[in-house]
Amino acid sequence: MDRAEIVDIPKAELHVHIEGTLEPELAFLLARRNGLTLPYADSTELRARYAFTSLQSFLDLYYGLMDVLRTAEDFRDLTTAYLDKARQDGIRHAEIFFDPQAHLRRGVPLEAMLEGFGAAIAASEGPSAYLIPCFLRDLGPGAAMDTLDELLPYADRFAAVGLDSAEAGHPPEPFADVFARARAAGLPAVAHAGEEGPSDYVRQALVSLHARRIDHGVRCLDDPELVLRLAAEQIPLTVCPLSNVMLGGVARIEEHALPRLLAAGLTVTLNSDDPAYFGGYLADVYQHVARTFGYDIATMRAFGETSIRASFLPAAEQQRLL
Ligand code: HPA
């Protein structure tokens, strides 16, 4: 199937970190604009460092490079670049993660982030976009609760709250109170779980956080009872195959759990995660998956439909996009 057919598929992206869309060229441009010197000679040298061995090895570089994001204009330009790419890939709707704590701790006010995101989304010719702030799980539930205090005055600007960053050793359950408070303010939960962490973290995300979607979730296959529950409740998994390959979760895309997740009757969406780092935006992900597993256009269109139905868009709006 050619790229035009992939682009033509109505689809939503539900798992993309806006900081993970920072291309090396834009990073150097923003560094210059902000009078900063990056510890890389140029974008070629920076790209050469994208040889990750684990989630942590990626996060170390990712949190470092995002230091170039300082002003509302920086967040605007970053978001505009992603939305342009998304439109070219035939994305009709995007639910975009951002990491408020990664910027607040560098002295960037929440207002600068939100002003930048808002300006880009307002000026965009599509896709529609929702924002999902994520708590950095390795900073713990206390820091997450403090961050929620800062977020709640802007709750009407968010579709949900999420949980991301270093997973191993940082289970969801201790964040139960944080997500309960967000839920009481009208913000549903999504959570990264079962990317590097065990299947029990997926279970905790459901039971303790009331997660409405699981980001990644591939490790759920280790627990047959959990798989039955995810299938029965039709909990969407936002799967990111290129990310899993780039971070060493699987050695090769051919070994990815995707066919087994589908065979188990799970609700699976395809996503890019951090496309500037992991070798492709969403149309590339669809193309790799179709080629690797020999899926036909009907199967690929079903991934697109599932993604729109798994979004937080109102039902009437989902119907309009399908
Ligand atoms: N996992 C956890 N945290 C992240 C990721 C991811 O894949 N990408 C950006 N932050």
Ligand code: ZN
């Ligand atoms: Zn992610």
